[in-house]
Amino acid sequence: MAQIRKKKSKETPPVSTASLPDIVFMLLFFFMVTTTMREVTLLVRVKKPKATEIQKLDRKDLTTYIYLGAPRNTELYGSEPRIQLDDQLGSVGDVQSFVILKREEINEAERPKFTVSIKADIDVKMGLISDLKQELRKAQALKISYSTNPAGSPEELFKTY
């Protein structure tokens, strides 16, 4: 009996790494599916405001983004807040045709769900945003979303003012 016991090695067997590639591939596919590449390079500085009453925008393909903020390259574009449409800086006058073009790209049945997400910097003045809103109204893009970051608590919002 003693001899039999001795034959069994007491070392722990090495963990099999054969399934490692499978695990890694699984993770890989997960990230490949969920990944979204950044579509535009931001030409303006955007620090989003905070809010508590927020709703999620779940259909990215039905959403068009408009960025507002002070340009990053102040030597070239100055320091006044500007509007960025796709990859270039535009003016308020360009918004209408831009939004209409974007809406044309969407399947007709889903056009009523078309949303414009306004990603504006906290330091932008309302004058510019109101001009933008007027243009969106003219373009019949009436569903808009003021893009914000979630705030931890309502008290957090009252600090600055």
Added chain:
Amino acid sequence: MARNKRSIPEINAGSMADIAFLLLIFFLVTTTMDVDKGLMVKLPAWSEEPPPDNNEIREKNIFVVLVNSNNQLLVEEEYMELPDLRAATKLFIDNNGDGSCEDCRGARDPKSSENPLKAIISLQNDRGTNYDMFVKVRNELLGAYTELRNELAERKFGRAYDLLNEEAQATISEVYPQFISEAEPVSVGG
């Protein structure tokens, strides 16, 4: 005979994991899982004509919130701080002056709104108002409606508004529909 002996050598799959890791790290780095969140707003349709002078809407049914270019609040012609706005808005919406809203628990002040269906919040801002301040005010106004709806949902169904099914949500939003108007900016000055 000699040919049969030459078998195809197996491809070494040992480096498969390394390749997969490399790709995995690439996607880990480039991935951005930010979900866009924001305050949903519905704009009124554009019309060339100026809005008609609507005498049907009585003065007391309009809750005027003014934000000037110094980011100060003027609510119903009185200076107000941002933290008080939500409570004041709730009082106004829930006032139920003519008693037609059975689910309201307002003070029934004859000088304030008649019922939530007639109560309109008018948010006016200056061209010089900061976007940050505007969003905060907008947030408080939306918050007032959310709180009222939640309170009613608790009373009626014993659950928060968000947890109700669509039908129940509809009955509650019928009691408290959202009427927030964003007026075109004026230069009210500082």
